[in-house]
Amino acid sequence: MKLTVDTNKCSGHARCYAVAPEVFDIDDLGYALPLDVEVEEPIDERITAGIAACPEHAIYLH
Numbered sequence: 001m002k003l004t005v006d007t008n009k010c011s012g013h014a015r016c017y018a019v020a021p022e023v024f025d026i027d028d029l030g031y032a033l034p035l036d037v038e039v040e041e042p043i044d045e046r047i048t049a050g051i052a053a054c055p056e057h058a059i060y061l062h
Contacts, residue, residue, distance in 0.1 A: 001017075001036070001039040001043075001061055001062060002034075002038070002039065002044055002062065003034035003037070003039060003047065003051075003059065003060070003061055004034065004059070004060075004062065005009065005031075005032045005033065005034055005058055005059055006032065006058045006059075006060065006061050007058075008058075009056045009058035010031050010032050010054075010056060010058040011034070011055075011056050011058065012026075012029055012030035012031045012032075013030070013054070013055055013056070014026050014031075014032065015053035015054060016032050016050035016051070016053050016054055017032065017045075017050075017061060018053065019046070019049045019053045020046040020050035020053075022030070022046055023028050023033075023035060023037060023044075023047050023050050024050050028059055029041065032054070032058070032059065034059070039061060043061070047061070050055045
């Protein structure tokens, strides 16, 4: 599975990065960039915390 960020929805709150800097990075404007990590079962709680922290629901795991 891979993490993706819908750049049309991301508003640059950087909450995903705040709770999971091992999984997410941010650009110079604060917009989320998922690191290139392969997500395997069981899903790491840092990943689910980063997804849940997004107020815009812009992060997807597929």
